[in-house]
Amino acid sequence: xxxxxxxxxxxxxxxxxxxxxxxxxxxxxxxxxxxxxxxxxxxxxxxxxxxxxxxxxxxxxxxxxxxxxxxxxxxxxxxxxxxxxxxxxxxxxxxxxxxxxxxxxxxxxxxxxxxxxxxxxxxxxxxxxxxxxxxxxxxxxxxxxxxxxxxxxxxxxxxxxxxxxxxxxxxxxxxxxxxxxxxxxxxxxxxxxxxxxxxxxxxxxxxxxxxxxxxxxxxxxxxxxxxxxxxxxxxxxxxxxxxxxxxxxxxxxxxxxxxxxxxxxxxxxxxxxxxxxxxxxxxxxxxxxxxxxxxxxxxxxxxxxxxxxxxxxxxxxxxxxxxxxxxxxxxxxxxxxxxxxxxxxxxxxxxxxxxxxxxxxxxxxxxxxxxxxxxxxxxxxxxxxxxxxxxxxxxxxxxxxxxxxxxxxxxxxxxxxxxxxxxxxxxxxxxxxxx
Numbered sequence: 001x002x003x004x005x006x007x008x009x010x011x012x013x014x015x016x017x018x019x020x021x022x023x024x025x026x027x028x029x030x031x032x033x034x035x036x037x038x039x040x041x042x043x044x045x046x047x048x049x050x051x052x053x054x055x056x057x058x059x060x061x062x063x064x065x066x067x068x069x070x071x072x073x074x075x076x077x078x079x080x081x082x083x084x085x086x087x088x089x090x091x092x093x094x095x096x097x098x099x100x101x102x103x104x105x106x107x108x109x110x111x112x113x114x115x116x117x118x119x120x121x122x123x124x125x126x127x128x129x130x131x132x133x134x135x136x137x138x139x140x141x142x143x144x145x146x147x148x149x150x151x152x153x154x155x156x157x158x159x160x161x162x163x164x165x166x167x168x169x170x171x172x173x174x175x176x177x178x179x180x181x182x183x184x185x186x187x188x189x190x191x192x193x194x195x196x197x198x199x200x201x202x203x204x205x206x207x208x209x210x211x212x213x214x215x216x217x218x219x220x221x222x223x224x225x226x227x228x229x230x231x232x233x234x235x236x237x238x239x240x241x242x243x244x245x246x247x248x249x250x251x252x253x254x255x256x257x258x259x260x261x262x263x264x265x266x267x268x269x270x271x272x273x274x275x276x277x278x279x280x281x282x283x284x285x286x287x288x289x290x291x292x293x294x295x296x297x298x299x300x301x302x303x304x305x306x307x308x309x310x311x312x313x314x315x316x317x318x319x320x321x322x323x324x325x326x327x328x329x330x331x332x333x334x335x336x337x338x339x340x341x342x343x344x345x346x347x348x349x350x351x352x353x354x355x356x357x358x359x360x361x362x363x364x365x366x367x368x369x370x371x372x373x374x375x376x377x378x379x380x381x382x383x384x385x386x387x388x389x390x391x392x393x394x395x396x397x398x399x400x401x402x403x404x405x406x407x408x409x410x411x412x413x414x415x416x417x418x419x420x421x422x423x424x425x426x427x428x429x430x431x432x433x434x435x
Contacts, residue, residue: 022431025157026355029427032150033419040146040419041412045116047138051105051131053122054169055179057082060103060141064166067145071152073164080183086164087193088152094160095434097426098190098198098381100181100374101137101144102170108132111406125175134408136203139390139415141166143201147422159430161193170373172335181376190380197345198383199425200374201418205410206400207389210417212357213365214386216346218270220339221299222306223371224332228253228317230292232326237286246292247281249324254279254294256316264312270301272309273369299369301338337375342382349384352428356421388421390414 052060061082068075074087082103109130110118120131148164165184173179178186190198207213230250235243257274265272274296281292298313300306314330321328353362365387374385390410391400401407 022427025154025427026424029150029154029423030420032153033146033416033423036146036150036419037416040142040415043142043145044138044412044415047141048114048133049116049118051118051120051133051138052103053107053124053131053174054104054171055081055173055177056122057103057168061166061168064103064141064145068148068164071149073148073152079187079189080168080179081177082168083184083189084164084166085189086148086166088148088155088158088162088164090155090158090160092159094158094430095196096161096163096193097429098163098165098195098377099144099147099422099426100165100167100198100200100377101140102167103137103141104169104171105131105133105137106135106171106404108134108404108406108408110134112409114409132406132408134405135171135403136205136390136408136410137170139203139410139412139418140201143415143419143422146419147426150423151426162426163193163195165189165198165377172373181373185376185380190377195381197429198374198377198381199349199422199429200377200383200385201422202372202385202387203390203410203414203418204387205391205403205408206397207387208391208397209389209393209411209414210357210361211389212353212362212386212417212421213389214341214346214350214353214362214384215365215367216341216343218301218338218367219341219385220372220375221271221273221301221367221369222303222334222338222375223336224298224300224306224310224334225295226298226313226333227293227295227331228313229329229331230294230317230321230326231329232288232290232292232324234290235288237288240288243288244325245288246290246326247288249321249326249328250279250281250292250294252324253317253320253328256320257296257313260309260312260316265305265309270305271299271367271369272301272305273297273299274309274313298332299371301367301369303338306338336371336373337379339372339375339385340378341384342378345382345384348432349425349428352424353386353421356424357417384425386421388414388418
């Protein structure tokens with residue numbers, strides 16, 4: 001009996017000691033984060049001024065790799081074309097924690113008067129375009145570089161291993177190429193050593209400065225693309241009865257697709273969206289063409305609903321076409337899975353986020369129909385993805401320039417909150433009691 005109580009006492013003492021050590025480390029890294037804020041902003045402005053498109057992040061990757069090497073971190077380059085992986089080993093037993101930042105910019109021409117505004121140009125889909133960090137990936141890279149520096153300074157107090165994943169092509173690789181998180185997983189980014197858990201964040205220009213938002217389970221939607229090719233019979237525009245009009249049939253198909261969501265999908269379970277974004281047909285005003293092609297996107301937050309909607313799209317398109325004397329070929333391309341936050345992990349980490357932003361500034365939100373290829377990592381290991389608000393002062397959330405637009409802009413003060421949040425989830429998970 002005495003031996004039993006001795007074991008309990010030792011366990012309690014070790015728990016208190018671990019908590020005290022973690023509290024001391026917390027105080028120290030919080031101070032180091034504040035001291036690095038100016039440097040983080042400087043890095044972000046550099047990346048913003050010199051953005052690179054997906055699978056072309058050569059200079060960005062070199063900048064990151066050089067920084068990690070100076071910190072004494074093991075570095076692997078060329079993962080998924082331009083990705084960089086850094087490995088910080090504490091030398092002590094503990095979990096393998098992965099932290100991810102995406103590096104790519106968008107084919108958007110920047111439209112503002114920032115002194116570090118991008119002037120870069122590139123060819124995208126055979127057209128010249130401006131290049132801009134119009135989604136905040138420049139902030140993600142700068143923040144993760146700072147996390148790496150702060151953790152490396154405190155290596156002696158860490159447990160386990162931290163893997164820093166700087167990912168290319170989150171926005172999607174160029175046509176005909178592989179890329180992004182899916183390719184990083186395929187090339188072993190979560191192996192050697194095997195990752196136990198992964199964390200990621202996204203800056204938000206449309207969320208109030210200093211707020212952190214999250215959701216357990218389905219946080220962001222799966223994104224699938226579809227193409228429907230309707231084949232009719234060409235005829236003179238003056239005599240449509242002599243042909244089969246694929247344009248008129250395409251219009252009926254578009255209307256039919258909308259009833260899949262509004263009348264055939266259990267929307268009290270999760271949201272779903274079907275949008276047609278492109279339709280091409282014909283060459284002359286008085287010729288009914290032989291063929292019409294439409295393409296669009298599907299957004300779902302439940303895997304069963306996702307599969308059922310795919311089936312319904314194929315059925316709706318083919319049967320409407322058949323009713324009009326045409327045929328329809330349907331191709332659905334799976335692009336990005338559901339960004340699924342492990343509920344148990346999320347619950348454990350909420351306090352970590354509250355320490356970074358304040359309890360009143362951390363909120364659970366409804367699911368978002370945007371997509372994020374961080375989901376590929378979450379398919380393999382438990383993960384948590386969250387948003388960090390960085391809306392510019394005096395902006396109205398209803399009219400603030402959205403992500404992926406020429407006027408996108410963030411308040412750089414939000415980056416400190418993101419930095420502290422990434423440090424907190426890492427250290428807190430590192431020191432969680434384990435069986």
